[in-house]
Each structure stands twice: as structure tokens, then as C-alpha cells.
Amino acid sequence: MKRIICILSMLLCMAAETVMAARAPVSEATEECLGCHSSIHPGIVEEWQNSRHARITPREALGVTGLARKVSARTVPDYLLPTAVGCAECHTLNAKVHADTFEHNGVSIHLAVSPRDCATCHTEEAVRYSGNLMAHARKNLAANPLYQDLQQQILGRPVRREGKLTFEPPAAETRQSGCFYCHGTRLEVVGMETRDTVLGEMEFPRLSGWPNQGVGRVNTDGSLGSCAACHTRHAFSIEMARKPHTCRECHVGPDVPAYKVYASSKHGNIYAAMNRQWDFSAVPWTVGKDFTAPTCATCHISLVVNTDGQVLARRTHEMSGRLAWRIFGLIYAHPHPMNPDTTRIRNKSGQPLPTDFDGTYAAEYLIDAGEQVRRTETMQAICLGCHSASWVRGHWKRFERTIRETRSDIRAATGIMADIWARGFAKGPDSDDSPFNEAIERTWCDAWLFYANTVRFSAAMAGGGDYSVFADGRYQLSRRIQELNDWLELRNQLFPPTPPIALRGLPEKPYRVQ
Known part of the structure; x- marks a missing residue:
């Protein structure tokens, strides 16, 4: 027993010496910091x-x-x-x-x-x-x-x-x-x-x-x-930045449900089952060798190569560089802004939004169709590292169809809300009032801030039918639109316009905070 303990002690000492040898020399200034903080922190x-x-x-x-x-x-x-x-x-x-x-x-x-x-x-x-x-x-x-x-x-x-x-x-x-x-x-x-x-x-x-x-x-x-x-101090770890839990801290939903969608997707399924076998520290990151399904970083940030060493995507810290669409609805999904300072954006009504209330793009502030194609191809190059061209094309066809559909859905919801404002059943931007401070306005807000977003994120990230339908998806979106319509119809019956008035439609005044 004593011999075994002695051998174990020697091995531990050798391991400790190996770790110490792996450390780089430390400056005198840092040595002084460590002298105190090694016990304090x-x-x-x-x-x-x-x-x-x-x-x-x-x-x-x-x-x-x-x-x-x-x-x-x-x-x-x-x-x-x-x-x-x-x-x-x-x-x-x-x-x-x-x-x-x-x-x-x-x-x-x-x-x-x-x-x-x-x-x-x-x-x-x-x-x-x-x-x-x-x-x-x-x-x-x-x-x-x-x-x-x-x-x-x-x-x-x-x-x-x-x-x-x-x-x-x-x-x-x-x-x-x-x-x-x-x-x-x-x-x-x-x-x-x-x-x-x-x-x-x-x-x-x-x-x-x-x-x-x-x-x-x-x-x-x-x-x-x-x-x-992303690289939490004081390890500043590549591995941490590449794992989806880091992105989850801010992108958990329901407004930006990226992590929940990822976790319920096939990619998330593979990650949960197999990630212990992956190498999250390798640079460059080799698809098929170091990992077998993408994480957030794979698609948006990392330097990714195939097993022949060919670059599929270069490292970037400009997260939108591979994204053609900004699927977080404000109020509608839209092409990404050209400038990261979005306070410059004004729609045709003077509001600080990338679209009008009717869905029209504030196009002069957003990337054009050519840039959208370039960004899409950059993202698809990563997908093609695992999937066939027909698979990738099919996925994008569904995704872009979803963008069109949810824009149409929110146009319907916003049209109803505009009629509510026009009838005076709620006060909105045309009355220089908040569009968020009444219960019916919150119902409208839920439609684009939560449910349309979830549907789009699910389509973009292959998040599964159940999540995009019943888990904060299409079911809730259609229900909110129905609630808006029924709310308006009931008040129209109780307070019919006399004489009938032409509804003013969507607000045109610039938004102003009281």
C-alpha cells in the first residue's frame, strides 16, 4: 500500500511539473498581482x-x-x-x-x-x-x-x-x-x-x-x-464561445428564441448526444472531424474548414456577415441594416423603424438584393459541408417562404390594430400616444415580438414542426390575430360609426415619446 501511495505521489508531482512547464514566463508586474490575488481571488x-x-x-x-x-x-x-x-x-x-x-x-x-x-x-x-x-x-x-x-x-x-x-x-x-x-x-x-x-x-x-x-x-x-x-473572463475560452450555452444567455426567447429552437432541432439533438466527443478548441475548426453538427458559432463566427483543409467560412466577429435577413421582427422581418448604428434609420413616416407599419422597407438603410445573395451563399457554404445542394436549396425555399408568410400575417395584425386606433378604441401613434400601453396593443405586440419571431427562427434553424406550431409559434400567432379581430368586431357592434367613417388605416405621424 505504501508503495502504491508513493507511486501515486510521484505521478502527481510529475503531472504538476508538466502543467507548470506548460505555463509561459510571467512578467514582474503580473507576478506582483498574483502574489496578492491568488489568495484574495x-x-x-x-x-x-x-x-x-x-x-x-x-x-x-x-x-x-x-x-x-x-x-x-x-x-x-x-x-x-x-x-x-x-x-x-x-x-x-x-x-x-x-x-x-x-x-x-x-x-x-x-x-x-x-x-x-x-x-x-x-x-x-x-x-x-x-x-x-x-x-x-x-x-x-x-x-x-x-x-x-x-x-x-x-x-x-x-x-x-x-x-x-x-x-x-x-x-x-x-x-x-x-x-x-x-x-x-x-x-x-x-x-x-x-x-x-x-x-x-x-x-x-x-x-x-x-x-x-x-x-x-x-x-x-x-x-x-x-x-x-462570449469569451468569459478570465479563461477567455474558444471552447466556451463555441458552445451554444454562451449564446443562450441572451438568445433564449421568447423574443429571440434561438437557443430553444436550436435545442429542439436535429442539430441540437446531435450536439446534446455527441458534443463530449468533439474538439471545441481546434483552430481551424474541421467539420466532420472536430464536430459533426453546427453550433451558433459554426454558422455565425468560426473559421470552418473541411477535411481537405479547404475554407468553408472565414472567421468573423461581425455576426450579421453571413445573414441576409434580420428575422427579429421590428415590426416585420427585413434585410439587414447596412450600418450597425440603427438609430439612423427612418421609415417613410419618420419613425425609427426599418419598415413602415404596412411592411414597406426603409430600403435606403438596408442591404440590397445583391448583398443578400452574397451573404446567403456564405452561409450556405457551411451547410454544404454536411448537406447536399438539394437539401440546402429545399431548406432555404421553406425559410424564405416563411418570411413572406409571417410578413403577411403581421400585415394583417397591424392592419386590424390600425383600424382600432382609427376608430379611437385605443390611442396610438396618430394620437401621439404609446402603441404599447393598452392591453389590446400588447396583444398586437405579442404577435410580432414573440410568435412571428418564433416561426421564423424555427424555419431558419430547422427547429422542428412542433416548436414552430404549438410552442410559441403559428398556433399562438393565428390566435392573437383572431383576438385582435374579434376585439374590434365586438366594439364595432357596440359602437357602430354614425355616419360610417372611412378608417384612416396605418399611422403616418412620426413616433414621439411623451
């Missing part, structure tokens, strides 16, 4: 020590050639080359442009690491991400009065006065734990505070909007986004 330190950043120096990473190279920068500052990418290497970068930079044990550091910092090594990824809808997610929500109105009706505090119900603006913390959890907050220094730490009293900046890792976070250096939204 052991979870963070251990996570980093198991990361790729801890094992490989930028000099070694720059030496990798071909598709396996993960550092897209052509050069990296000389002082960063010989050591691991550690605490100091990230939290002291670009100190002069970070408003949250402060003196900590004789070193100028900042709390929130930004895409601009990561761009030191991952230049192309940062540039691509900055041209992505996600990078502008906070502004696209916060600076659109229509979306802000909907947010207030959902998150606001209900107050009933003199028989009238209103929703007061939500608290900042409510917004931050609600919509801006994913869309991102604005980080701003609002002062300094003294904290009693295990090492004595220390001064730290107080940040409003913190903590947050939202995709459109506005950082203290002015950059947009958080790489940790």
Missing part, C-alpha cells in the same frame, strides 16, 4: 492559470503560421512579447484613455478591460466586432424612442391614479438587470471610494453601470462591447 487566478493566455506568449503566438494562427495583429509591442498575457498586460494597457484608471500599489490600472485593449493582439476581431450590430446594441436600444417606450411599459413601475394605470420609468438598476444586461450599460466614473481590504484601506473608482458584460457596453475608453460577453 483564487477563482480568478486559477481560471487564468488554466487559460491559453497563461500558457503561450505573444511571441510564440505570432510565430504560428497558416489558419491555426489566433493572433490577427501583425505586430505586438516588444515589451509584451516574451511573457504570458496576464493581469498587468490587460489591466494596464492604454491607461491614459481609460477614465477608470487609478493608482493601485504603485501601478496605474483600470478595472474594465475593453475591446480596444484586446485589439493589441486581436486586431481584426476587434475591428470586425465594431462593425457589428451587437457592438451598437446599447445605443440602438437607448437612443430609439420607440424601443425605450416599449422598455418602459415592460420594466416600468405600475402606478394607478384616478382609475388610470401608467408605468413610470424604471430605475437604472432595473434597466441594468433587464434589457441592458445583454445590450450593455454605459460605464462612467462617478467618484472614488475607500474600501477596507485584507491589505488595509485602498481607494477605488466607483463605476455606474458596473458590473456588466453586455455586448454593446460603452467602456471608459469610449470603445463599444465586451469580449467577455
Whole structure:
């Protein structure tokens, strides 16, 4: 027994030495950070020590050639080359442009690491991400009065006065734990505070909007986004970013039911059964060898090759680069915006929407048919890595048919809602009122925000008949349209127009928040 224990101890020591040998040398500054934080924040330190950043120096990473190279920068500052990418290497970068930079044990550091910092090594990824809808997610929500109105009706505090119900603006913390959890907050220094730490009293900046890792976070250096939204700190794992659970954090539904649809699809079925056998860290990612069914990253982001080494799709961090359609209905599905800053968009009625209420595209702000074809072909190249051309064509035919059908469905629902507004049974945009603050308007909102979206996501992601029909799909969509119509018909019977009036149809006035 003693001999066995001795042998096991030797093996464990050898394993530990192998792990230590695999780690890259650490800078003096990072060594100093680790000296304290390994006991204060052991979870963070251990996570980093198991990361790729801890094992490989930028000099070694720059030496990798071909598709396996993960550092897209052509050069990296000389002082960063010989050591691991550690605490100091990230939290002291670009100190002069970070408003949250402060003196900590004789070193100028900042709390929130930004895409601009990561761009030191991952230049192309940062540039691509900055041209992505996600990078502008906070502004696209916060600076659109229509979306802000909907947010207030959902998150606001209900107050009933003199028989009238209103929703007061939500608290900042409510917004931050609600919509801006994913869309991102604005980080701003609002002062300094003294904290009693295990090492004595220390001064730290107080940040409003913190903590947050939202995709459109506005950082203290002015950059947009958080790489940790997908590559969670401090492992910054490729594997984590490639698994669908990461995307699930924000895309779970019912407004954007991507994860639920994926989980109920054949692809999700294969992933659930077989993913333990897959290699999620391989770069490039080889279809058929490293994985046998796509995840979110396969279709939208990853560098994917076939078993002959031919590139099926190049790595991108511009998530819409392979998408011809924006299937999240606002109010209708539409071609993707040309510019990721969607606050510029105005439909012909002056509303901040990519379509009119009748479904007409705000075409000057959206990609054209030629770009839609290019993006479709880019996506289909990935599908063709596993499927025949006839299979892929058949899938797209169904998907695009679904887009046409759901646009028609929502046109019918919106036409009924417009008649309700025109008869004065509810107050909407033509009355300079919110289109979301009455129960019947919520019924209309459900039709396009939840159910039409689910039908389209199911068609796009092969999500299965049951999910697209009965699980927040066609059944609920047709029911909401019927409810709208019956609601209007009942009021027309109770309050017939005298004399009959011509309904004004869809609203034409620009939307305005009161």
C-alpha cells in the first residue's frame, strides 16, 4: 500500500511539473498581482492559470503560421512579447484613455478591460466586432424612442391614479438587470471610494453601470462591447464561445428564441448526444472531424474548414456577415441594416423603424438584393459541408417562404390594430400616444415580438414542426390575430360609426415619446 501511495505521489508531482512547464514566463508586474490575488481571488487566478493566455506568449503566438494562427495583429509591442498575457498586460494597457484608471500599489490600472485593449493582439476581431450590430446594441436600444417606450411599459413601475394605470420609468438598476444586461450599460466614473481590504484601506473608482458584460457596453475608453460577453473572463475560452450555452444567455426567447429552437432541432439533438466527443478548441475548426453538427458559432463566427483543409467560412466577429435577413421582427422581418448604428434609420413616416407599419422597407438603410445573395451563399457554404445542394436549396425555399408568410400575417395584425386606433378604441401613434400601453396593443405586440419571431427562427434553424406550431409559434400567432379581430368586431357592434367613417388605416405621424 505504501508503495502504491508513493507511486501515486510521484505521478502527481510529475503531472504538476508538466502543467507548470506548460505555463509561459510571467512578467514582474503580473507576478506582483498574483502574489496578492491568488489568495484574495483564487477563482480568478486559477481560471487564468488554466487559460491559453497563461500558457503561450505573444511571441510564440505570432510565430504560428497558416489558419491555426489566433493572433490577427501583425505586430505586438516588444515589451509584451516574451511573457504570458496576464493581469498587468490587460489591466494596464492604454491607461491614459481609460477614465477608470487609478493608482493601485504603485501601478496605474483600470478595472474594465475593453475591446480596444484586446485589439493589441486581436486586431481584426476587434475591428470586425465594431462593425457589428451587437457592438451598437446599447445605443440602438437607448437612443430609439420607440424601443425605450416599449422598455418602459415592460420594466416600468405600475402606478394607478384616478382609475388610470401608467408605468413610470424604471430605475437604472432595473434597466441594468433587464434589457441592458445583454445590450450593455454605459460605464462612467462617478467618484472614488475607500474600501477596507485584507491589505488595509485602498481607494477605488466607483463605476455606474458596473458590473456588466453586455455586448454593446460603452467602456471608459469610449470603445463599444465586451469580449467577455462570449469569451468569459478570465479563461477567455474558444471552447466556451463555441458552445451554444454562451449564446443562450441572451438568445433564449421568447423574443429571440434561438437557443430553444436550436435545442429542439436535429442539430441540437446531435450536439446534446455527441458534443463530449468533439474538439471545441481546434483552430481551424474541421467539420466532420472536430464536430459533426453546427453550433451558433459554426454558422455565425468560426473559421470552418473541411477535411481537405479547404475554407468553408472565414472567421468573423461581425455576426450579421453571413445573414441576409434580420428575422427579429421590428415590426416585420427585413434585410439587414447596412450600418450597425440603427438609430439612423427612418421609415417613410419618420419613425425609427426599418419598415413602415404596412411592411414597406426603409430600403435606403438596408442591404440590397445583391448583398443578400452574397451573404446567403456564405452561409450556405457551411451547410454544404454536411448537406447536399438539394437539401440546402429545399431548406432555404421553406425559410424564405416563411418570411413572406409571417410578413403577411403581421400585415394583417397591424392592419386590424390600425383600424382600432382609427376608430379611437385605443390611442396610438396618430394620437401621439404609446402603441404599447393598452392591453389590446400588447396583444398586437405579442404577435410580432414573440410568435412571428418564433416561426421564423424555427424555419431558419430547422427547429422542428412542433416548436414552430404549438410552442410559441403559428398556433399562438393565428390566435392573437383572431383576438385582435374579434376585439374590434365586438366594439364595432357596440359602437357602430354614425355616419360610417372611412378608417384612416396605418399611422403616418412620426413616433414621439411623451
